[in-house]
Structures are given as C-alpha cells and as structure tokens.
Amino acid sequence: MGSAVSEIHLVRASDLVGCRYRLRQRHTHPDVPPLPESLARQPQIDAGRAAVLSSLPVKRALGDGRGKVFTRVDLDPADTVAELEARTRSALKAGAHLITNGVLTGRIEGVDVVAEIDILARTETGTKTYMPVMISNHRVARASTSAKLDVVPTHRLSLSAPLPTGAKLRHHTSDGYRLALAHLLLGDFADGRAALVGQDRSRAYLAPVERFIQPLIETLNAPIPMEPRRLKQCASCRFWPLCEPRLEEMDDISLVFPGGRADSYRDAGLDTVQSLIDARIGEPSAIARAWRDNIPVLKRVPVTTVPRADVEIDIDMEAYLDQGAYLWGTFDGETYRPFATWDEVGGEWEEANFGDFWEWLMSERARASAEGKTFAAYCYAAGGENHWLKSSAKRFGSADEEQVREFIASDEWVDVFAHVRRQLVGTDGLGLKVLGPVVGFEWEDDDVDGERSVALRRAARLGDASAREMLLRYNEDDCRATRAVRQFLTDGAPGVPLISDVAP
Ligand code: SF4
Incomplete structure (x- = not known):
C-alpha cells in the first residue's frame, strides 16, 4: 500500500478539517513556515503525547502470563515518512503488541493519504489485528448516565479487554478523520475498533470506527476549492498573507461576511463586496459600504444606552x-x-x-x-x-x-x-x-x-x-x-x- 508520492503531497487528516483551500496553499507553498503561535502550542501537545506514551505497558504484568512475549516498538517521529512506514509495516507483520509513532500511507478514493498513528495496539485476544489509538489534547468523552463507552486504561492497552463505562464520545471532526484514515490504511490488519485518549491521559475510549468512514470518504471526494474564502480560521493561518491579496483582488464578499455568513448573498448572486453594496438591501449593504470606507462600527439606533447603577x-x-x-x-x-x-x-x-x-x-x-x-x-x-x-x-x-x-x-x-x-x-x-x-x-x-x-x-x-x-x-x-x-x-x-x- 506504500506510495511513491512525495511527502508534501500526501493528504493528512488535518488537511480535511476547516479550510480545504489550505491544502492547495500547502502544496503550492511548502516553504511558508508555521506561525509562532502554532510553534508555541507544540510543547504542550508534545508533553501530552509523551505523558501517554510513557504510561503504555512495556511488558506483561503478573496474571497476564509473564512468560509470554510482549513486544513494543517505539518509532522515532523525526524519521522520514518512508522510513516510518517501512518500520510500521514490518512491526505489524512481526506482530508487535504496541507500535508508537506509526505511519501508514496509501490511496483512498483516488487521494494519496498519510496517517500518523500515535499508537497501534494489537488486539488483546492475541489476534494479529490492530486498533489505532490517537492522542488528543481536548476532552474526548464526557460522563453519561444513559450512554456507555468501552474503555481501557492506557497502561493496559493491548493487554486488557475493554470494559463499559458511563460515557459519551465528544464529537471532534478531526479525531474521526484520523481514526478512519488509520483504520482504512491498516487493511487486513484492522481490528475494526479504534480509540481516543484525551485530557484524561489514563484512559483510552473505544470509538466505533465504522461511523467515521462515510464522512471521511465524502470529504476526500469533495473538490478542493480553486480560490480562497475568508473563514474565522484565516486569522491564525500562515497562508493569510497570500490569501488576503487574492481575496481583495476578487473583492470577495467573505472579506465582509466570512464563512457561511455570506451563503444567502451568494445564493442571490452577490459574490463581491461591490455587488452587495450595489444591491441596496439595507443593513448588509450598509455594512459592506462601511467596510469599504474603513468604518469599523455602525449604530443601529440613534441613542445608545446601557443600564447603570450607583x-x-x-x-x-x-x-x-x-x-x-x-x-x-x-x-x-x-x-x-x-x-x-x-x-x-x-x-x-x-x-x-x-x-x-x-x-x-x-x-x-x-x-x-x-x-x-x-x-x-x-x-x-x-x-x-x-x-x-x-x-x-x-x-x-x-x-x-x-x-x-x-x-x-x-x-x-x-x-x-x-x-x-x-x-x-x-x-x-x-x-x-x-x-x-x-x-x-x-x-x-x-x-x-x-x-x-x-x-x-x-x-x-x-x-x-x-x-x-x-x-x-x-x-x-x-x-x-x-x-x-x-x-x-x-x-x-x-x-x-x-x-x-x-x-x-
Ligand atoms: S488564509 Fe484562510 S483561506 Fe487561506 S488557506 Fe488559510 S484558512 Fe484557507
């Protein structure tokens, strides 16, 4: 399943969330460096990952049949995608019980993709199939009195069978894509289950991977936009200095109404700021005019007030x-x-x-x-x-x-x-x-x-x-x-x- 496509052109789960045009920018401008804010975030993400990886088992405990072999393969994320993939596949073939920092690539729906898999945990029953486990920096589940989720302590991954607990998965689109990509790329090695470790580093919550597959397929099949559109995330995107001039050149309506806020105007054929001004449709046209004239705020009422007190x-x-x-x-x-x-x-x-x-x-x-x-x-x-x-x-x-x-x-x-x-x-x-x-x-x-x-x-x-x-x-x-x-x-x-x- 390995791919000869260059690393930069491989699509990651993060490319599928939010702005899809970012993938085009990433491919066209691979040299644009990450913003300082995103670099500043990295130590926190690394610390979270390190805490989980260090809690994983390295051998069997008493009661697990200590005499039996337990193999854990820790890969070095600094290696190239090709090296990591080769090592991941050979560890899978060898039946390692835990593989950390694994990488798999392949082609899904005609798109060359890569999955960086924090942990691959071999099925606890001994079958040579694997469950991808992803580490997330947010809460992945919340307590529930009505719903149940299977959970495994992280220090028992690949050793203990999961047990149900009263919890409900919190939906994060990116987590679903990560798990579904890894699951599909595992092919015959896929166990059919997947798991997430969130802010509670001690627990891996099992997620039914099946439900994440269709949304992933649909997203992979969606065409990549040819032009940028301003979204909330532009404010923290490294490609903004490239996208902003293009948006201005197009006089795109998203400059005034970002994201889905312009949908109804676009449906009415108003794609540019000027067309919205010319449409004379009251407040939206006034806002567009104010934006054009660099006026940040307008009054809806002649006399503004707010309750006051002694x-x-x-x-x-x-x-x-x-x-x-x-x-x-x-x-x-x-x-x-x-x-x-x-x-x-x-x-x-x-x-x-x-x-x-x-x-x-x-x-x-x-x-x-x-x-x-x-x-x-x-x-x-x-x-x-x-x-x-x-x-x-x-x-x-x-x-x-x-x-x-x-x-x-x-x-x-x-x-x-x-x-x-x-x-x-x-x-x-x-x-x-x-x-x-x-x-x-x-x-x-x-x-x-x-x-x-x-x-x-x-x-x-x-x-x-x-x-x-x-x-x-x-x-x-x-x-x-x-x-x-x-x-x-x-x-x-x-x-x-x-x-x-x-x-x-
Ligand atoms: S600046 Fe905005 S439109 Fe451009 S790639 Fe980033 S998120 Fe997408």
Missing part, C-alpha cells in the same frame, strides 16, 4: 481549558481586585478562590443595598462567566447554588455585549478587542489571545512571576475595557455613524 463592578473570568476557573478579576472604577489561584484547578484551591470572590461580590451588593444604593456587576459576553459561576456553585459548597442562579437571572448582572449587539453592528464583529480602539481603550499587552493565555497559565502554574503579572494585567485591562465600552454607550457612541447614514 455601585458598579466590572468582572472578567479566566478559565484553564475546560478544567476550571482560576481568576475572577473585578474592577470597581478605582481598584482592580483579582481573585486568583495559581494552584491546580478542580479542587480545594479553586473552591477557596471562588468562595472568596463570591463572598466579596455579595458583600459589595449587600453594602450597596444597606446604603440605599443601586448595584450592578458587568461582564462582556457572559457565556463563560455564567458557565463557571454555575459550575463552581455546583461543584463547591463555597457558594449557594440558588443564590448564584438568582444573581445571574437578576437585573444586577449585566452582559454588556448583549447591549452592544442590539445597538451596534461591526464590520469585523463586536468583540471587546474590536471595540477597544473604537472607544479609545488600549491594552497594555496586545498579544494575549486564548491560546497564549493557556500557555501563560501553564507558566504561571510553574511559578513564573512574569506570566502571572501578565495574566493579571490582561485581565485587569479586560475589566477596564468593559467599563470603557459601557461609558461609550452611555455617551451615545460618539463618532459612530448610523446605519442609515452610510446605507447606499
């Missing part, structure tokens, strides 16, 4: 992946007061930190009430804060769950973004970072996105004082920016034109 607290929370909230930052207009834990989240430290934050917030509210003053706490896009408020109250006894729910539902908890969205429209969204410059707010550090904050949090956990300072500074700035946006709305969004003023 005592106002702006809040911004930082969570570490989906493991827990480690920072609740508050700003009362004068003092920034962070409630932070640099210890592991999910246990007593997070509980104590959340308890301190909640107690402080409720005491501020009670004090305002005792003084006959109105009170409001604000955040920008409350989804994350609401999730962790509820989840923290549920997990920990440090706050009353009912009180938290009542607070979230009250008029004293204000999502500023909801008010912004009702009254403004942006040519590049209405995120806090977009509105910052419009309302005259500057972040001291302007390069901390979600990805970077995860890396900073890891460094902060290990005691890096500058990482801690940066996270706090950034959180403080988000609180202050929320306040600045509120003031801007109260002031009537000065300098922002009305939609009707720019509508063609």
Whole structure:
C-alpha cells in the first residue's frame, strides 16, 4: 500500500478539517513556515503525547502470563515518512503488541493519504489485528448516565479487554478523520475498533470506527476549492498573507461576511463586496459600504444606552481549558481586585478562590443595598462567566447554588455585549478587542489571545512571576475595557455613524 508520492503531497487528516483551500496553499507553498503561535502550542501537545506514551505497558504484568512475549516498538517521529512506514509495516507483520509513532500511507478514493498513528495496539485476544489509538489534547468523552463507552486504561492497552463505562464520545471532526484514515490504511490488519485518549491521559475510549468512514470518504471526494474564502480560521493561518491579496483582488464578499455568513448573498448572486453594496438591501449593504470606507462600527439606533447603577463592578473570568476557573478579576472604577489561584484547578484551591470572590461580590451588593444604593456587576459576553459561576456553585459548597442562579437571572448582572449587539453592528464583529480602539481603550499587552493565555497559565502554574503579572494585567485591562465600552454607550457612541447614514 506504500506510495511513491512525495511527502508534501500526501493528504493528512488535518488537511480535511476547516479550510480545504489550505491544502492547495500547502502544496503550492511548502516553504511558508508555521506561525509562532502554532510553534508555541507544540510543547504542550508534545508533553501530552509523551505523558501517554510513557504510561503504555512495556511488558506483561503478573496474571497476564509473564512468560509470554510482549513486544513494543517505539518509532522515532523525526524519521522520514518512508522510513516510518517501512518500520510500521514490518512491526505489524512481526506482530508487535504496541507500535508508537506509526505511519501508514496509501490511496483512498483516488487521494494519496498519510496517517500518523500515535499508537497501534494489537488486539488483546492475541489476534494479529490492530486498533489505532490517537492522542488528543481536548476532552474526548464526557460522563453519561444513559450512554456507555468501552474503555481501557492506557497502561493496559493491548493487554486488557475493554470494559463499559458511563460515557459519551465528544464529537471532534478531526479525531474521526484520523481514526478512519488509520483504520482504512491498516487493511487486513484492522481490528475494526479504534480509540481516543484525551485530557484524561489514563484512559483510552473505544470509538466505533465504522461511523467515521462515510464522512471521511465524502470529504476526500469533495473538490478542493480553486480560490480562497475568508473563514474565522484565516486569522491564525500562515497562508493569510497570500490569501488576503487574492481575496481583495476578487473583492470577495467573505472579506465582509466570512464563512457561511455570506451563503444567502451568494445564493442571490452577490459574490463581491461591490455587488452587495450595489444591491441596496439595507443593513448588509450598509455594512459592506462601511467596510469599504474603513468604518469599523455602525449604530443601529440613534441613542445608545446601557443600564447603570450607583455601585458598579466590572468582572472578567479566566478559565484553564475546560478544567476550571482560576481568576475572577473585578474592577470597581478605582481598584482592580483579582481573585486568583495559581494552584491546580478542580479542587480545594479553586473552591477557596471562588468562595472568596463570591463572598466579596455579595458583600459589595449587600453594602450597596444597606446604603440605599443601586448595584450592578458587568461582564462582556457572559457565556463563560455564567458557565463557571454555575459550575463552581455546583461543584463547591463555597457558594449557594440558588443564590448564584438568582444573581445571574437578576437585573444586577449585566452582559454588556448583549447591549452592544442590539445597538451596534461591526464590520469585523463586536468583540471587546474590536471595540477597544473604537472607544479609545488600549491594552497594555496586545498579544494575549486564548491560546497564549493557556500557555501563560501553564507558566504561571510553574511559578513564573512574569506570566502571572501578565495574566493579571490582561485581565485587569479586560475589566477596564468593559467599563470603557459601557461609558461609550452611555455617551451615545460618539463618532459612530448610523446605519442609515452610510446605507447606499
Ligand atoms: S488564509 Fe484562510 S483561506 Fe487561506 S488557506 Fe488559510 S484558512 Fe484557507
């Protein structure tokens, strides 16, 4: 099944997710280097893989029949695809029990593909068939009372039979493609099962591989686009400096309405920004015109407002992946007061930190009430804060769950973004970072996105004082920016034109 196609032209599972045009760019411009952000992510991915690989068995345990042979073949990912494939195939033929960093290539649906397989685990019953096991950096399953999944401890892969547990697979398209590719390339060696190891490094969840095959086949058969189209992921894509000029040359409508947001306009024959402007269809045409004129934000209403109070607290929370909230930052207009834990989240430290934050917030509210003053706490896009408020109250006894729910539902908890969205429209969204410059707010550090904050949090956990300072500074700035946006709305969004003023 080996292929003579050059490595660069082999299609990987990652080429099949999100922007399909990226594959064309990758093939045409193989020398464009990865972005620093993606390089910065690599150590974390490597550490996760290393943790799983080091926990795999190297021999049989007592009770497994210690006398029987157990072979584990660890391949070196630094080798070429051709070398790795040859070694993987010979290890398969020899019946190795575990193969790590295996590689298989082949042709599926007329496409030359490569599967990088973290672990190949020989069937525990002794048959010479294999289950591909992929290591993922996200959660691959969640607990369930109704669904069951088979699971094997990673230190028992190829040795123990899987046992059912109450869990449900979380759907990640890329994981499905990786498993289906590996399964198909295994050919006669395929066991028919596949498994995923996620953030819980100690468990491999078995996935029914069959259901991933049809989506893979359909994707492989889909034509690769001839031209780029702007998507959300362009913002973090190394090919953007090549795609942007082309999109501008085409005056492509995705420059204003990325991803599927332009579908209805395209269906109506509006493929360019100019055609959308000329169509004069109200708000979409006004947005296109504003984009053309470099106007970032427009007003939907003549008078903008947001609820105000005598005592106002702006809040911004930082969570570490989906493991827990480690920072609740508050700003009362004068003092920034962070409630932070640099210890592991999910246990007593997070509980104590959340308890301190909640107690402080409720005491501020009670004090305002005792003084006959109105009170409001604000955040920008409350989804994350609401999730962790509820989840923290549920997990920990440090706050009353009912009180938290009542607070979230009250008029004293204000999502500023909801008010912004009702009254403004942006040519590049209405995120806090977009509105910052419009309302005259500057972040001291302007390069901390979600990805970077995860890396900073890891460094902060290990005691890096500058990482801690940066996270706090950034959180403080988000609180202050929320306040600045509120003031801007109260002031009537000065300098922002009305939609009707720019509508063609
Ligand atoms: S910049 Fe955007 S369109 Fe171009 S390859 Fe990357 S994701 Fe695709």
